[in-house]
Amino acid sequence: GAVVSQHPSWVICKSGTSVKIECRSLDFQATTMFWYRQFPKQSLMLMATSNEGSKATYEQGVEKDKFLINHASLTLSTLTVTSAHPEDSSFYICSATKDRGAEQYFGPGTRLTVT
């Protein structure tokens, strides 16, 4: 149990376009979902936390107008990178938790390349 999926697994887009990444909890209802970013040879950096039906909470330094997060249901959260630039190229990973403070279950990640 506790499987999280992401779609797409990889995407290439042109500079200036927007890209949407989906995160789904397949066999449980996720009270909270998290979005991370990981650059090559670096650790995961938390971008934002989202709860179903409410606005996401962004970490310091993360532009909320650039990284739009929607948590439409207890099993789906989406991250939209708007007006993507090459420096947004990264590995984006989501996670979900059943309860606050409980362990997080991670998706397989989405590799975004902006050309």
Add this chain to the structure above:
Amino acid sequence: DAKTTQPPSMDCAEGRAANLPCNHSTISGNEYVYWYRQIHSQGPQYIIHGLKNNETNEMASLIITEDRKSSTLILPHATLRDTAVYYCIAGGSNYKLTFGKGTLLTVNP
């Protein structure tokens, strides 16, 4: 989250136990110790967590010292597939996880 210190890398022979240490001397009373691992180019995988008592599951054992200032993750019989970066995280009281640099465990044949 409390700061954690892990060795940057470790080696282990296949079939032997892998013991991964973690220091978290500033951990507060309500903060858990979590262990995750990340195989190259994949999302992290939850391994185990604990508060005060030692914990064991099908993947690993977690030994937490009595003063809670350090812990050890034990993989009892390491396989080649256990080669990964292992992250020790002390915190989660605000349900967030702060990832450090972790320990790259290389299991050798």
